[in-house]
Amino acid sequence: xxxxxxxxxxxxxxxxxxxxxxxxxxxxxxxxxxxxxxxxxxxxxxxxxxxxxxxxxxxxxx
Amino acid sequence: xxxxxxxxxxxxxxxxxxxxxxxxxxxxxxxxxxxxxxxxxxxxxxxxxxxxxxxxxxxxxxxxxxxxxxxxxxxxxxxxxxxxxxxxxxxxxxxxxxxxxxxxxxxxxxxxxxxxxxxxxxxxxxxxxxxxxxxxxxxxxxxxxxxxxxxxxxxxxxxxxxxxxxxxxxxxxxxxxxxxxxxxxxxxxxxxxxxxxxxxxxxxxxxxxxxxxxxxxxxxxxxxxxxxxxxxxxxxxxxxxxxxxxxxxxxxxxxxxxxxxxxxxxxxxxxxxxxxxxxxxxxxxxxxxxxxxxxxxxxxxxxxxxxxxxxxxxxxxxxxxxxxxxxxxxxxxxxxxxxxxxxxxxxxxxxxxxxxxxxxxxxxxxxxxxxxxxxxxxxxxxxxxxxxxxxxxxxxxxxxxxxxxxxxxxxxxxxxxxxxxxxxxxxxxxxxxxxxxxxxxxxxxxxxxxxxxxxxxxxxxxxxxxxxxxxxxxxxxxxxxxxxxxxxxxxxxxxxxxxxxxxxxxxxxxxxxxxxxxxxxxxxxxxxxxxxxxxxxxxxxxxxxxxxxxxxxxxxxxxxxxxxxxxxxxxxxxxxxxxxxxxxxxxxxxxxxxxxxxxxxxxxxxxxxxxxxxxxxxxxxxxxxxxxxxxxxxxxxxxxxxxxxxxxxxxxxxxxxxxxxxxxxxxxxxxxxxxxxxxxxxxxxxxxxxxx
Numbered sequence: 001x002x003x004x005x006x007x008x009x010x011x012x013x014x015x016x017x018x019x020x021x022x023x024x025x026x027x028x029x030x031x032x033x034x035x036x037x038x039x040x041x042x043x044x045x046x047x048x049x050x051x052x053x054x055x056x057x058x059x060x061x062x
Numbered sequence: 063x064x065x066x067x068x069x070x071x072x073x074x075x076x077x078x079x080x081x082x083x084x085x086x087x088x089x090x091x092x093x094x095x096x097x098x099x100x101x102x103x104x105x106x107x108x109x110x111x112x113x114x115x116x117x118x119x120x121x122x123x124x125x126x127x128x129x130x131x132x133x134x135x136x137x138x139x140x141x142x143x144x145x146x147x148x149x150x151x152x153x154x155x156x157x158x159x160x161x162x163x164x165x166x167x168x169x170x171x172x173x174x175x176x177x178x179x180x181x182x183x184x185x186x187x188x189x190x191x192x193x194x195x196x197x198x199x200x201x202x203x204x205x206x207x208x209x210x211x212x213x214x215x216x217x218x219x220x221x222x223x224x225x226x227x228x229x230x231x232x233x234x235x236x237x238x239x240x241x242x243x244x245x246x247x248x249x250x251x252x253x254x255x256x257x258x259x260x261x262x263x264x265x266x267x268x269x270x271x272x273x274x275x276x277x278x279x280x281x282x283x284x285x286x287x288x289x290x291x292x293x294x295x296x297x298x299x300x301x302x303x304x305x306x307x308x309x310x311x312x313x314x315x316x317x318x319x320x321x322x323x324x325x326x327x328x329x330x331x332x333x334x335x336x337x338x339x340x341x342x343x344x345x346x347x348x349x350x351x352x353x354x355x356x357x358x359x360x361x362x363x364x365x366x367x368x369x370x371x372x373x374x375x376x377x378x379x380x381x382x383x384x385x386x387x388x389x390x391x392x393x394x395x396x397x398x399x400x401x402x403x404x405x406x407x408x409x410x411x412x413x414x415x416x417x418x419x420x421x422x423x424x425x426x427x428x429x430x431x432x433x434x435x436x437x438x439x440x441x442x443x444x445x446x447x448x449x450x451x452x453x454x455x456x457x458x459x460x461x462x463x464x465x466x467x468x469x470x471x472x473x474x475x476x477x478x479x480x481x482x483x484x485x486x487x488x489x490x491x492x493x494x495x496x497x498x499x500x501x502x503x504x505x506x507x508x509x510x511x512x513x514x515x516x517x518x519x520x521x522x523x524x525x526x527x528x529x530x531x532x533x534x535x536x537x538x539x540x541x542x543x544x545x546x547x548x549x550x551x552x553x554x555x556x557x558x559x560x561x562x563x564x565x566x567x568x569x570x571x572x573x574x575x576x577x578x579x580x581x582x583x584x585x586x587x588x589x590x591x592x593x594x595x596x597x598x599x600x601x602x603x604x605x606x607x608x609x610x611x612x613x614x615x616x617x618x619x620x621x622x623x624x625x626x627x628x629x630x631x632x633x634x635x636x637x638x639x640x641x642x643x644x645x646x647x648x649x650x651x652x653x654x655x656x657x658x659x660x661x662x663x664x665x666x667x668x669x670x671x672x673x674x675x676x677x678x679x680x681x682x683x684x685x686x687x688x689x690x691x692x693x694x695x696x697x698x699x700x701x702x703x704x705x706x707x708x709x710x711x712x713x714x715x716x717x718x719x720x721x722x723x724x725x726x727x728x729x730x731x732x733x734x735x736x737x738x739x740x741x742x743x744x745x746x747x748x749x750x751x752x753x754x
Contacts, residue, residue: 012151012152013284014284015149015152016151016152016155016156017283017284017287017346018283019281019282019283019284021281022281024142024146025142025143028140028141028142028146029142032140032142043280043281044276044277044280044281046281047275047276047280047281048276048338050143050281051337051338051342052337052338053143053144054337054342055337055341055342055548055551056555056571057413057414057552057555058232058409058410058413058414058548058552059160059410059414059548060160060163060345060544060545060548060549061160061161061162061163061165061400061404061406061407061409061410061545062163062164062165062239062243062399062400062404062406062545062614
C-alpha cells in the first residue's frame with residue numbers, strides 16, 4: 001500500500017518534471033506511427049528536439 | 063446531495079466568509095504599532111477560497127459554459143509533443159511555473175512605500191476580479207480556438223488592427239521588462255562581491271547541468287537538476303568565502319554601470335548560444351528553486367506569523383514617495399501588475415497551456431486557480447517587505463538622489479519622515495547580511511532578501527543570516543536571468559518573423575548572421591534602458607518600473623478586449639461585465655497613470671516636465687562638464703520614455719475603440735468578423751479517464 005503510494009508520487013514527479021518525456025514519446029510513437037515502418041528518435045535526439053521546440057516561443061513570464 | 067451534508071457545507075462557507083471579512087476588516091482598520099501577518103494570510107486564503115468556489119464557478123457555468131463532453135485541441139491534434147492531453151495537476155504545475163516570475167516579488171515590495179494596505183487590497187481584489195478572470199477566459203477561448211495565440215485571436219476576432227497592436231505590445235513589454243529586471247539584479251550586485259560571484263557562478267553551473275542532461279545522461283532532468291541545485295547552494299557558501307579573500311573579492315566588486323555592461327554582454331551571449339547549453343538547464347534550476355523557495359517562504363510565514371511593522375498607510379500616498387513618484391491613485395495599480403493582473407499571462411494562457419488540457423473543465427482550476435497561487439506569492443512578498451522596520455525598508459529602497467548619498471544624510475532624511483533608523487542599525491544589518499552597505503539598493507530584491515533572510519533564519523536556523531540573504535538574492539537573480547534569456551529569444555523570434563517579410567534569410571532561425579544581427583538589436587534595445595537606469599541619479603527603477611507596469615496592464619487590456627469581443631459575439635452580452643468591468647478599471651487607471659507620467663508638473667512623475675527642467679539646467683550653464691554630458695543623455699532618455707508611454711496609450715485606445723466598434727456592429731446586427739471557434743467534436747477521453 002505505502003509502496004504503491006510512493007511509486008505513484010514518484011511517477012507524478014517524473015511526469016511533472018518531464019523526466020518521463022521520452023517514454024511517453026515512445027508510447028505515443030508505437031501507438032500512432034508504429035505501423036508506418038520508420039524508427040523512433042533515440043533518447044538524445046528526442047531530448048534535443050524537445051528543448052529546441054520548447055524555447056521557440058513564449059514560455060516564461062515576469 | 064442529501065440535506066444535512068449541504069447544510070454543513072453552507073455553514074462552512076459562511077464561516078469562511080465571516081473569517082475573511084474579519085481578517086480583511088482587521089488589516090484595513092488596524093492603526094497600531096504593528097499587526098500580525100496571520101491576518102494577511104487569513105484574509106488572502108478566505109478571499110481566494112470564496113472567489114474560487116463561487117465566482118469562478120459562476121464564470122465556468124454561466125459565462126463561458128465549459129463543456130466537458132467537448133474534445134480539446136490536445137485530444138484532437140495529439141502529436142505526443144505540443145498537443146498532448148495531460149493530467150490537470152501536471153498542467154497546473156507547468157502553467158504556474160510559467161506565469162510566476164520575479165514580477166510578483168518586486169511589485170508589492172515597491173508598492174509597500176504606500177503602506178501595506180493599498181497593495182494588499184489591490185492584490186486580493188485585482189486578482190479575483192481581474193487577473194484570475196483574464197487568465198481563465200483567455201485560456202478557455204484559446205482552447206476553443208485550437209490553442210491560438212493572443213495575437214492570432216486578436217486578428218481573428220477584431221481584425222488586423224487588433225493583431226498588430228498585440229504584436230507591438232508584446233515586443234515593447236519584453237524590452238521594458240528585461241531592462242527593469244536587469245536593473246533589479248544590477249542593484250543587488252552593486253559593490254557586493256558575494257552576490258556578484260554567486261550569480262556569476264550560476265552560469266557555469268547551468269552549463270554543466272546542460273552538458274550533463276545532453277551528453278552524459280540525456281533527458282535525465284531530475285538528476286541534472288539535483289546536481290545543479292547542490293552546486294548552487296555550494297556557490298552561495300563559496301561566495302561568502304570569496305568575499306573574505308582580499309585579493310579575490312576585488313575581481314567581483316563593480317559599479318552599477320559596469321555591471322550593466324556585463325549583464326548586456328551576458329544577455330547577448332546567452333541569446334546566441336544554443337538553448338540546451340544555458341537557457342534550458344538554467345530554467346530547470348530556476349523553476350525548482352522558485353517553487354521550493356516560495357513553498358519554504360509560505361511555511362515559514364505560517365509557522366512564524368511575524369509582525370508587520372509597516373503602517374497601513376504612509377504619507378507617501380500623496381505622491382512624494384522616495385522609491386517612485388506618484389500618488390496612490392493611480393500608481394498602486396501600475397506598480398503592482400503581476401500578482402493582481404498581469405497581461406503577460408495571457409501569452410502563456412493562449413498558445414502554450416491550452417494545448418495540454420485534456421478537458422475543458424480543467425481551464426477553471428488552471429487558469430483561475432493558477433493566478434490565485436501567484437497572487438498569494440505577491441501577498442507573501444508584501445509581508446516579507448513589511449516585516450522590516452519601515453526605516454530600514456526605506457533606507458534599502460530609496461535612491462541616493464532622493465535621500466542623499468552619505469549614510470548619515472540618508473538616515474536623517476528617512477528619520478525625518480517619521481521612520482526612525484540609524485547609521486549603526488544599517489551598518490549592523492549590512493554586516494549581518496554579509497554586505498558592505500545596504501543603502502540605496504533600489505529594486506525590491508535586496509529588501510525582499512533581507513525580509514526573507516530574517517524570516518528564514520528564525521524558522522530554519524539563526525546565525526545563517528548572511529547565507530539566507532545571498533541565497534534569496536541568488537534565487538531571484540536565477541529566474542530573472544532566465545526571464546532575460548527567454549525574453550530576448552522571444553523578442554528576437556518576433557523580430558526575425560517581421561524582418562523575414564522584408565528580407566527572406568533574416569526570417570530563418572538557422573541562418574547565423576541573421577540570428578546574431580537580430581539578437582544584437584534586441585539586446586541593444588533593452589541594454590539601452592538598463593544602462594540609462596544605472597546612471598540615472600534617481601535610480602532608474604523610478605521611471606522604468608511604472609513604464610513596465612503600464613505596458614503590462616496594456617497587454618492585459620488587449621487580452622480583456624479580445625475576451626469582451628468574443629463574449630459579445632457569442633451572445634453573452636448580459637455577462638459582458640465579467641471582462642468589461644476589469645477592462646474599464648484597467649484602461650482608466652493605466653491611461654490616467656500614462657497621462658500623469660507624461661504631463662504631471664511634478665518633476666519625479668512627469669517626463670516632459672523633467673526633461674524641460676533638465677534642459678533649463680543645462681542651458682543655464684551651471685553644470686560642470688562631466689555632469690552636463692550625463693544630463694544630455696538623461697534628457698534624451700526621458701524623451702524616449704515619453705514617446706514609449708504615448709505608444710502604449712495609443713495602442714491601448716486603438717484596441718478599446720476597435721472592441722467598441724465590433725461590439726456595436728454585433729449588437730446592431732451589422733457585418734463583423736465571425737466567431738472563430740473550432741467546431742464541437744465529442745471527446746473520446748471521458749470514458750477512459752473516469753474523471754472526478
